[in-house]
Amino acid sequence: MTGGTSAGVSKNICNCEPAEDEVVEEMEKNGDEDAHMLVEDWRLHKFQSPIELTHDDSIDHDHFEPLEFHGHWDEGGDATFTNNGFTATLRFMNRELPSLRGGPLHEDEFVFEQLHFHWSDDDHSGCEHIFEGRAYSMEAHAVHYNAKYKNFQEAQDKHDGLAVVAFFIQATDNVDNPCFNKLSSAVMDIAKVNSLTTVQTDCLTWIKEVAQCKGYYTYQGSLTTEPYTESVTWILYSTPIHVSREQVAHFRNMKSTPCEKFSIIKNVRPIQTPPMHKKLNILYARSHRSSSPSPARGSE
Template identity: 65%
Template sequence: MTGQMLTRNQCDCTTEPDTNRTDNPLGEAHIQVAEWRLNKVQSPIELNHDDSISHDHFEPLQFHGHWDTHGIANFTNNGFTATLRFSDKDHMPYLKGGPLHDDEYVFEQLHFHWSEDDHSGCEHIFEGRAYSMEAHVVHYNRKYKDFQDAHDKHDGLSVVAFFLQASGDEDNDDFLKLSTAASDIISINSSVKVSTECMDWIKESAQCKGYYTYQGSLTTEPYTESVTWILYPKPIQVSQEQVASFRKLKCCPCNEHNIKKNVRPLQTPPEHKKLQIVYARSHRQSE
């Protein structure tokens, strides 16, 4: 992947954005990373069940506070994607269990990937199938000071990924909290407050007993290989209009150009690198 995928569209307005800029939704552009950490297990990848290793006795993945009903979250258009962050630093959601074992991973933010159409907006591919969008719920390991401190550590990050599939005109009522809010952040760098209940739409999928996990990288600069990926294969159904609402977001100050595509191409592991993808199942639901 080159930086070109992450640059904003060319803009001819008076205040032009820096089109050489490679900022990303995680806020860690231009961090220098040791060369040995790169080009080993880059993400996203294609997942196939037959190529995975099945484990039937994983401890459930535990979600703590992701759908609490108190507090405020901010939904922001940063010119690359739409990002959700919680404001109450004292009551931040966290993950543990499953492939994370006893380590606690603190919620950093949620963001989305999409494309020009409803058939190519996800980053990971599952069984040869692409979906309309992919949501990434980003967490960092609590044993590090913050996201910046954790992002280049081998166990620094965990990202839970959910596929979204646009189908017809029937809205997903829970997802409306964010798809409707997208209309309030059309302009670049605009933000709107939303209830923390706006993550309810992932709750059912997150309580599934089976998911795929592998060690990979960030899909934006600096692509550090510090991510424990956890991917739920069953897509969440939303309406075509709900997905379309994200394509209306602008990527430059003149408001002439939309964020049409923010997907990194699939990455192919080097021939000498055996990629271990685990299909993890538990006899108990995730919490």
């Protein structure tokens, strides 16, 4: 996924009011029409996400500059965590926003917009990408927009507009990941749709170790929610981040409708397969140096 707003895979249709059957019927009808139009639109392009990938199908690439994360796990400013009825979204404000440089992004700087999660009703199908035939419990998407554009909205339909870093999360046992707790415990405060809570600003330390791995997969794809625009440079780390089953379970308690009868049980887009005549290039990138944490850019 990645769109800044809600959407796509599951419509937040609340049909718990029998008196509004006709309204619901109309919404579902419109939803189908919208889906049809979107499918027709993206078939014109071909590079939709998520995808299934394997190391053998990727091309080794040793010539990128190191991919650099700047400020993602720093303290400062404010951080909010919200429930939009589809996912939990983290945003930073009142500070210099984290940024991404190097690697497949070349000379461009990409500014952090938000980080959100995908999950499912069990611990074995909550990721969007599939790596080596394996699915994980969750997938986190750190969404960045190209600083050459004014903001995320202006960037999201440009071919070089977005960079999304994807992290796999695996529920393994009942030992909490203490770094992940800053977000997984805050999920309980945003059970209601459109609710918001503040979180500690250094709440992304759980991605730090994996984000500093030298190897990652990258390809050009799309948003996995509406409007499915093919504007994303995907950067995917194959090493999963381990958390407890309970930490993942908290996310399934988030409500998807104002009436609170429905929870966000699954928010995963199915795997998209490129047409036969379209070859999707997946690069396995290895930097010569480790990614440098902020603020010591290029100090290694």
